[in-house]
Amino acid sequence: MSPFHLDRTYDVFLLAGQSNAQGCQGDAAAYPADRDALDVSIPFYWTTPGHGSSEQQWKIMQPQPGFFEAGHFGPELGFARSLAREGRQPAIFKFTVGGVSLATVYRRPGAEGLYDEMVEAWQHASAQLQLAGLSYRVCGFIWIQGESDGETPEMAAAYEENLQVLLDDLLGRVLEQPELPTLLGVDEQHPYIVAQPTVVAAQQRLAHERNNTAFTSMRGLEKADETHLTPAGLVAHGERLAEDFLRLLGEDQA
Numbered sequence: 001m002s003p004f005h006l007d008r009t010y011d012v013f014l015l016a017g018q019s020n021a022q023g024c025q026g027d028a029a030a031y032p033a034d035r036d037a038l039d040v041s042i043p044f045y046w047t048t049p050g051h052g053s054s055e056q057q058w059k060i061m062q063p064q065p066g067f068f069e070a071g072h073f074g075p076e077l078g079f080a081r082s083l084a085r086e087g088r089q090p091a092i093f094k095f096t097v098g099g100v101s102l103a104t105v106y107r108r109p110g111a112e113g114l115y116d117e118m119v120e121a122w123q124h125a126s127a128q129l130q131l132a133g134l135s136y137r138v139c140g141f142i143w144i145q146g147e148s149d150g151e152t153p154e155m156a157a158a159y160e161e162n163l164q165v166l167l168d169d170l171l172g173r174v175l176e177q178p179e180l181p182t183l184l185g186v187d188e189q190h191p192y193i194v195a196q197p198t199v200v201a202a203q204q205r206l207a208h209e210r211n212n213t214a215f216t217s218m219r220g221l222e223k224a225d226e227t228h229l230t231p232a233g234l235v236a237h238g239e240r241l242a243e244d245f246l247r248l249l250g251e252d253q254a
Contacts, residue, residue, distance in 0.1 A: 216237075
């Protein structure tokens with residue numbers, strides 16, 4: 001029997017990016033206890049090419065197999081639980097791969113890169129919601145990526161335009177919501193980004209110029225190494241993202 005409710009309208013969020021969106025240091029041995037029994041009410045669909053998936057079906061919020069014996073988790077946990085505590089009905093679609101650039105791996109729409117694979121995964125996921133008879137609305141997009149685009153000055157210089165193209169295509173053509181609330185983020189302290197701050201500047205500029213878009217800083221979050229957040233850091237990151245989403249929504253209502 002499905003744990004999901006036909007009498008609810010779920011708020012779907014798309015989360016995508018690279019390792020800190022994936023949670024590759026989010027050892028699920030430290031998965032926070034679900035004292036409020038929230039996870040069972042949060043639909044969760046994930047795809048990590050090369051590592052695993054939710055088997056093309058919606059499950060409940062949980063660690064994903066891979067990386068550690070107990071599995072791993074990313075910022076989706078703190079994000080979804082925070083919104084659930086606010087009385088919302090979040091559902092998370094997650095598409096992530098560690099160590100990939102927008103310039104050479106995600107690539108542009110139609111270039112047969114990871115972006116096209118993400119769109120295909122989302123189309124299947126949304127079709128599964130419809131087949132299950134679940135009511136939903138897409139409420140936001142979260143993009144946590146950019147470190148790998150700081151590897152060279154050339155990729156960093158192209159990052160803003162590449163990200164603009166991705167946002168325009170995903171929000172406008174695929175989701176048909178060009179002003180969908182969007183959160184952008186990258187590890188500002190990653191060595192590549194310290195060397196190529198153009199990537200951070202690009203995200204911040206797009207957050208300023210695009211309607212309903214915000215940049216969420218990762219500064220001060222606990223790190224397992226110079227690249228990745230710890231389990232506690234990932235939870236805190238998700239909570240920051242939820243705060244910024246609610247802030248965006250408040251500005252939109254105003």
